[in-house]
Amino acid sequence: MKIRMKRLKMIFWADENGRITPIRFLMKQDDASVIKVGSIRVMERKEEKLAGNRMLIFVCQSVVAGQQKVFELKYEIATCRWFLYKM
Amino acid sequence: MNRKERIILHIDVNSAFLSFEAVHRLQHGATVDVRKIPSAVAGSQATRHGIILAKSLPAKAYGVKTGEASWEAKQKCPGIVLIPPDYPLYMCCHRALVRLLKDYSDKVQVFSIDECFMEAPGMLMKEESIRFAHRIREHVRQELGFTVSVGVSTNKLLAKMGSELKKPDAVSTLFPPEVGKKMWPLPVEDLYGVGRAAAAKLHRYEIHTIGDLAETDVKLLSYLFKSYSRDHGQMLWEYAHGVERSDIMTSGPPTKSIGNSCTVHFDVEDRETAHAVLLSLAETVGMRLRLANLCGRVIGVSIRKSGDLVTYSHQVKIQSSIDCTDAIYEYCRRLFDAAWKGEPIRGLGVWVNDLSSSGYIQLSALEKDWDEKKKVDRTVDAIRAKYGPFSIVRGNFVQSGLAPLAGGAGGDAGFPVMTSIL
Incomplete structure (x- = not known):
């Protein structure tokens, strides 16, 4: 997996305890084309507090551009932004 | 030190502003760790705040010094990466550090944006205190991503002097019996409380090391520093002997x-x-x-x-x-x-x-x-x-080009960046 750190448009759901789960996202490529990824399976969730900034990390699996891939998503709590961290 | 004593720790973030920036960048996907290349945090040259606030170890190897103008740093190291300061980020890191330390002890004194004193809970033996310090050092690195130097002793002065002994990511002890061996050979300007003017004065009297200061007649010191405050000379002499008695101040020093x-x-x-x-x-x-x-x-x-x-x-x-x-x-x-x-x-x-x-x-x-x-x-x-x-x-x-309210670091203004009171 390589570090990408791309901003995403994300649909996620939150349960009554505030636990969030990514469902599907949309990512703009450098050539302005768009990749849509759905049916995300979360395999692991972690939290980091580097530099005092809380981020939730999701290790996920899904089909990206016709291929089964493992990737990491990051959710920055302070800014409510989603990132494709590694793929 | 073979018995249990009150233990004071001084926690000092290594190259604080630069480390905060490095970790923040890595968290946001940077592939280069700015701590590992010649780099420095420097104010804007356009507004003439262009001085080096923190530098990386590779930049230090080129002779770049904190406080010098950024053009001087560029002359010494043409490839240096200069990063503008980000005070809200520093405050976020500072608050996270204080929160983490307060999980270990409720007696935490914020000394500056990148330094804290803390009193270990209960009384500890020397070995226990070193283990405790390592636990904190490791925890900060794992959770917050930056490294700290920890000084361990029985008072705030020695803990602070101790944290300077070894950097980065290290624990050093400076217990009273170690003062002669570890602190006295150091140059007198390394002693907390000896500034540029005081050091120049002491050098004139052939007082070059902390050991020299410790051996000087306290009456001479009181005379030399009578214009500073009534007991400044006495205080410096006591500091040179590792004597300091203040408590951990959890509510901040009174504003002078x-x-x-x-x-x-x-x-x-x-x-x-x-x-x-x-x-x-x-x-x-x-x-x-x-x-x-x-x-x-x-x-x-x-x-x-x-x-x-x-x-x-x-x-x-x-x-x-x-x-x-x-x-x-x-x-x-x-x-x-x-x-x-x-x-x-x-x-x-x-x-x-x-x-x-x-x-x-x-x-x-x-x-x-x-x-x-x-x-x-x-x-x-x-x-x-x-x-x-x-x-x-x-x-x-209005239209003057001057700020209507000047001074302060921006963001959380009024933060005690520097203080001379331990």
């Missing part, structure tokens, strides 16, 4: 002085502009005084010359304490006019000390009555509290 200074983005060469800068500083100082419910009797002005960057100052003690912006400005203007020798100015500073509570002011029949102006201050403070500091500014700053 409130002041602000600024670097102007052009050379100030005329009196009117200098007065305008003093007014903008007086605005900030006055606001901070009133916010803290304090007022002061000693007003001072410092002037930083443009060429050699030497600073000189002038102060006055007045009859009754003041907190009124216009009153502070009035005295600053007089002080400036008396002190300024006409040379181009790089920066100015304003301070008020000899503080007391503004609830009890001794009035003087000889001083001007500032009652009307104080009413204006109260109104302006209320507007600024509600709508922000720049919601109301004085008309003479």
Whole structure:
């Protein structure tokens, strides 16, 4: 997996305890084309507090551009932004 | 040390501003760790705040020093990466560090944005205290991503001196029996409380190491430093012996002085502009005084010359304490006019000390009555509290190119960046 750190448009759901789960996202490529990824399976969730900034990390699996891939998503709590961290 | 004792730790973030920035960048996907390349955090050269605030170890190897101008750093190391400061990020890191330390002990003293003292819970043996310090060092690195140096001892002075012994990411002990071996060979300017002027004075008397200072007659030191404060010489002698008795202050030290200074983005060469800068500083100082419910009797002005960057100052003690912006400005203007020798100015500073509570002011029949102006201050403070500091500014700053409120680090203003009280 390589570090990408791309901003995403994300649909996620939150349960009554505030636990969030990514469902599907949309990512703009450098050539302005768009990749849509759905049916995300979360395999692991972690939290980091580097530099005092809380981020939730999701290790996920899904089909990206016709291929089964493992990737990491990051959710920055302070800014409510989603990132494709590694793929 | 074979028995259990009260243990004090000094936790110091290594190359703080640069480390904070490095971790923040890595968290946001950077592939280069700026701590591992020649880099430095430096203010903007365009506004002439271009001095090095923190540097990486590779930059240090090129001879780059904290406090020097960024153009000097570029001359020494042409490929150096200069990063602008980000105070909100530093405050976020600082708060996270304090929160983490408070999980270990409720006796944590914030000493500066990147330094804390803490008292280990209970009494510990030497080996236990070292293990405890390593646990904290490791926890900070794992969770927050930056490294700290931890000094371990039985008082704040030795813990602070101890954390300087080994960097980065290290634990060093400096217990009283180790003072002779570890601290006395160090140059005297490394001792906390010995500044540039004090060091020059001590060198004139052939006092070059902390050991030399410890062996000097305390009466001579008291005589040498009588102009500093009554017991400064005695204090330095005690420090050289590793003696320091203050407790961990969890609520912050009492405010002794409130002041602000600024670097102007052009050379100030005329009196009117200098007065305008003093007014903008007086605005900030006055606001901070009133916010803290304090007022002061000693007003001072410092002037930083443009060429050699030497600073000189002038102060006055007045009859009754003041907190009124216009009153502070009035005295600053007089002080400036008396002190300024006409040379181009790089920066100015304003301070008020000899503080007391503004609830009890001794009035003087000889001083001007500032009652009307104080009413204006109260109104302006209320507007600024509600709508922000720049919601109301004085008309003479409009189109002047000068900040209507000068001084402070921005973001969480009023943070104790430097203090001389342990």
